[in-house]
Amino acid sequence: MHQSFLHRPVLLNQSLDHLAVQPGGNYLDGTLGGGGHGRKILEASSPDGKLIGLDRDPEALAAARENLSIFGDRVLFFERNFSELADIMADISFDIHGVLLDLGVSSPQIDRPERGFSFQGDGPLDMRMGNSSLTAQEIINEYQPAELKRIFWEYGQEKFSGRIARAIVQAREKDRITTTGHLAEIIKSTRPEMPTKTLSRIFQAIRIEVNDELGSLKKGLQAAVDILASGGRLVVLTYHSLEDGMVKGLFRQAADPCTCPRHLPYCGCGKKPIIKIITRKPVLPDDDEICQNPRARSAHLRTAEKL
């Protein structure tokens, strides 16, 4: 096990059950991380099933290469964004029987202050998962006040978005804001008792903007449905309501794409369902899992099957 990449996979058994992994099947993990889910997929698809593993984070991919090395050429690694799935698959000739997307950040990303994701340690304001150019520092120091307020509100659903945006703009007039610690202090200064939830929401909002997480998800979900073989499963684990809402909405639309007015007695648009929804309600972690791994508490798992 790669010693500096410790991440406990969330809803592990449930993900495997929902993927319906078969010996000899081919699977794609779009968020490989340290390879926690990937390892189980490889074990369940033994002896010759294949795994295509993507991650946009080079550190995660290096850990996964080490952790999955015993599976040899059964794993193909790509340092790519899952929004580029269609391009990646253009060069791969075998059928894909299941796709897993375990969204968000891994524990090592959050826990290392030098990655700049967390308000708990002090580090550079970075928050990039991969090698994109936009950093949290640019957003905090260069976005217009209204833009800051919008991302805090839209991506963090934080009701004090305006007040926090104003405090940031005032502070940056004195000094450029370059560290997570400095940003956390500014946010804390806006209320006498600052709940941790607010800090989490603001940091989450900045992270979503830095990594264009919702834009990637929209493209990735569509491409995942497209590349699946008939009967293949798409399993998505989300960690906040914006992601979960997007997955739910896309599943609904792909399961019922008819755009005819409801009062028409028959369908005239001819659009056919391309998936069947397996999870009417999301699967959630039980108390035991949340107790052992508090980061699992917001996880929602949804599954669809390609028709």
Ligand SMILES: C[S@@+](CC[C@H](N)C(=O)[O-])C[C@H]1O[C@@H](n2cnc3c(N)ncnc32)[C@H](O)[C@@H]1O
């Ligand atoms: C929750 S972790 C996955 C952990 C993994 N399932 C495991 O068990 O080790 C999410 C991973 O997805 C990666 N990631 C997030 N968004 C991505 C995207 N759009 N494209 C590729 N990788 C992404 C992150 O870098 C992170 O390593």
